[in-house]
Amino acid sequence: MTCFVKLLLSSLVDLNAMSQNKRTNDPEGVRRRIIDAAYDAFVTQGYLATGMLELREKAAVSGGAMAHHFPAKRDLGLAVIRDRVADVVQQTWIEPLLTCEDTPAAIDLIFKDIIAELVLKDRVSGCPLNNIAMEISQHDAEMRALVSAVFGTWHKALSARFKADVEAKRARGLDPQKTATLVIAAYSGAMAMAKARQDVGPLNDCRTELAALLAVKYRRP
Amino acid sequence: MTCFVKLLLSSLVDLNAMSQNKRTNDPEGVRRRIIDAAYDAFVTQGYLATGMLELREKAAVSGGAMAHHFPAKRDLGLAVIRDRVADVVQQTWIEPLLTCEDTPAAIDLIFKDIIAELVLKDRVSGCPLNNIAMEISQHDAEMRALVSAVFGTWHKALSARFKADVEAKRARGLDPQKTATLVIAAYSGAMAMAKARQDVGPLNDCRTELAALLAVKYRRP
DNA sequence: TTCCAGACAGGTCGATCATCCTGTTTTCAC
């Protein structure tokens, strides 16, 4: 009896496998598809507002595949922060900062590029890091630690630049640590205001003010 | 039969009414209790992370009462922004700003008080306005408009002070609008960082930096 | 070739969510 049922089931599955699509094993691809969809959804809609089913559809993966790569939603959240959010901060802030000689010019350029991108897509979805930080850092200690670490890298890169500039006499009268905090805070806060108002105005304002502030410190006496 | 049941039920209800609490009609009180519980939960946990049942228990109201005052969760969210969030911004920022003569001193005092309060309760739950703004302003146009309006009054109050100070020659060389934006953004962003790190450090940094920045503008030539 | 662990399919599960319903009590206008 059991054997018969098994045979019947087997043949049915075989039929399905033939008529439908062929199965492809692509762990890295599937994982990347899921994380991509999750990053996009988490940033634009929020972590809690995004359902696992919705992500399955967006990434076009089955429930089994999803459960295999990310047993819980929390794991997906952690992976998104580790693999995507940290990268975005690296690429949009830290790398431009390291490549450009003039720190104030680099910061101004970063603001300019980000504003231009927001204007282009005509929608302010906010700073990815801040969006995640605001929503879920309170509920999960591990996520909070990750977010905190990303803020740390960001702050470290900025303050290192300021410190180097002070030591090389390119700038004077500024506290590297505190100035870095102000820059990050101003950017984050401006992005929050811009998101609420759906208008890049606050970002423009802060860009101008920060440029003026740094110009004073970097001016030759 | 029906009559008998009714009588039995009636006596039971009477018994309950006697032994338990008496029903009290207190629309304003119930409404206030709900909004208080909702404000507290929304700020500390988030809007989406807070369930209606949880709020019922916290506010000690029945489902009927809840549905009567707030047919949908959205209505409660709107009420919280209108009745509480706007008030908090008014009391913590705008009023101290209006009562104090010296604008930079007022801002510094505001920072100091907020930091002291956070240290006291040993937990950084973030700026109420920003918390709400980040989480739900994207999903609901009406909420976004409300949040945007609160940001507007905040910014207006600050820039008006700066403008008056410039006109009265107390300060010079500052753009009232943009400086106001920077102050709000720096505060909001610092609060976001502080929330993520669960440490008031970023707030202290921004407090110092803003004070230094304003000191330059308010210094007698 | 055999075998096993990872990769994947598709469906089910209980819990929880926000909402709504019926019925009762209080308040207030007339």
Add this chain to the structure above:
DNA sequence: GTGAAAACAGGATGATCGACCTGTCTGGAA
């Protein structure tokens, strides 16, 4: 006093959520 409307009680309801299950398939090691 009487009727209507507001205020409130205590559930019920369908939908949706995240988690997990059994079973099959694939690729590589032995």
